[in-house]
Amino acid sequence: MTAIPGSPEQFREREQQFEDPARESRRVFAEAWGTFLLVLVAAGCGVVAAQSYGTEITTPIAGLAAGVTVACVILFLGDISGAHLNPAVTLAFAVRGNFPWLRVPGYLLAQVLGAMLAACTLQWLFGDVMNGATEPAQDVDAYTALAVELLLTLGLVSVILGTAANARNLGTNAALAVGGYIGLVTVWGAPVTGASMNPARSLAPDLIGGDLSHYWIYLAGPLLGAAVAVLFELILKGRPKRSGDIAAQGEPARPVSSQPSV
Numbered sequence: 001m002t003a004i005p006g007s008p009e010q011f012r013e014r015e016q017q018f019e020d021p022a023r024e025s026r027r028v029f030a031e032a033w034g035t036f037l038l039v040l041v042a043a044g045c046g047v048v049a050a051q052s053y054g055t056e057i058t059t060p061i062a063g064l065a066a067g068v069t070v071a072c073v074i075l076f077l078g079d080i081s082g083a084h085l086n087p088a089v090t091l092a093f094a095v096r097g098n099f100p101w102l103r104v105p106g107y108l109l110a111q112v113l114g115a116m117l118a119a120c121t122l123q124w125l126f127g128d129v130m131n132g133a134t135e136p137a138q139d140v141d142a143y144t145a146l147a148v149e150l151l152l153t154l155g156l157v158s159v160i161l162g163t164a165a166n167a168r169n170l171g172t173n174a175a176l177a178v179g180g181y182i183g184l185v186t187v188w189g190a191p192v193t194g195a196s197m198n199p200a201r202s203l204a205p206d207l208i209g210g211d212l213s214h215y216w217i218y219l220a221g222p223l224l225g226a227a228v229a230v231l232f233e234l235i236l237k238g239r240p241k242r243s244g245d246i247a248a249q250g251e252p253a254r255p256v257s258s259q260p261s262v
Contacts, residue, residue, distance in 0.1 A: 024103065027250060028110045030081035034073040035114030035200060038085050040121065041069040043132030043205050047122045050131035063186025063195070071179025078174070082248045086198040087111055088226040092157045095230045097240040098164065098248040111200040119204035130209035134194030134202045134218055142217055145193045149221025150228070152189050153197040156181055157229035162236075164247035174247070197222055 045062035074083045082099075084090045090107045093099035123129040136145035159181045163174035182197075189195030196202045202218035 024106060027081040027103075028106045030077045030250075031084060031107050031110035032114035032117075034077045034081070034083055035085045035111045036118045037073055038066070038069055038198075039115040039118035039201050039204055042066045042201055043119060043129065044122055046132035047126050047129060050128065051126060059190045060187050063183045063190060066186060067179040067181070067183025069179075070182055071175040074175040074178060078247075078250065080250045081107075082250045084248075085111065086222075087200055088153055088198065088222040089157060089160055091223065092161065092226040092230050093164075093244075093248040095227065096161060096233060096244065096248075098244040100249075103249075108200075112203065115200040115204035116207065119208040122205075123208050128209075129205045130211060133205040133209060133211070134196040135214055136193055136217065137191060140192055142214070145214075145217050146221045148189060148193045149196060149217060150225040152185055152193075152195055153222040153225030154229050154232075155185065155225075156197050157226045158232055161229060161233040161244070164244045193217070193221075197225075199223070 042062075042065075045057050045065055049057040049062075070085065073085060077083045082093070084093070084107060087108050090099065090104055090111070094101050094104050119129050119132075122132060136142065140148075156178070159177050160174070163177050182195075186195045194202075196218045199219045199222055202215060206212050206215050206218075
């Protein structure tokens with residue numbers, strides 16, 4: 001017997017397919033593709049700004065570009081993979097208990113691979129990908145930069161976990177909140193550290209450009225910030241809920257109800 005399209009039976013069938021480990025490749029691909037787009041824009045703004053193309057990419061514009069990109073990716077990939085796009089986010093969801101640890105290595109690998117492909121693309125197109133790298137400003141010492149990245153990521157992951165509490169990471173609420181946060185904090189964070197908040201985004205241009213001297217800041221800062229955000233979420237909202245699982249892992253499309261809305 002074939003399930004009627006949009007019926008609860010069809011949804012259960014989709015849910016079983018979603019739980020099938022063989023379909024993990026779709027979610028991993030979504031993470032790689034989404035992270036590629038994020039790094040292409042975030043690092044690409046710096047790379048293109050260093051060229052003489054008759055235009056200027058200011059810090060607020062770069063922040064807006066990264067924020068809008070993340071918002072768009074959440075909207076079109078959130079229901080497939082959760083649209084983490086960031087190892088700190090994946091680990092935060094896992095520590096929080098909303099994301100299976102078994103899936104963590106695949107997500108981390110996909111995010112790093114997507115970021116690396118974006119950095120290679122920028123290097124191939126324009127050269128000198130280090131212009132898109134995240135580095136502390138000249139007068140900023142390493143521990144100040146570490147603190148700034150920790151604080152920026154603490155806010156970012158708090159927003160992500162908070163909007164995921166009622167499965168809102170699948171819709172416009174999370175897209176606007178997360179994208180808006182990235183765009184706004186970049187205005188003051190980028191002049192200090194580049195406002196990475198993402199170990200994969202920082203690793204890719206550093207590795208392709210051959211300069212990992214400051215990378216430890218962009219690994220430790222976001223991971224520590226994410227850990228504190230998980231603790232804050234526990235204090236604010238208690239134990240993880242099923243709705244957070246849905247936001248972290250994505251969800252198959254629900255059936256359309258045949259009952260009239262009220």
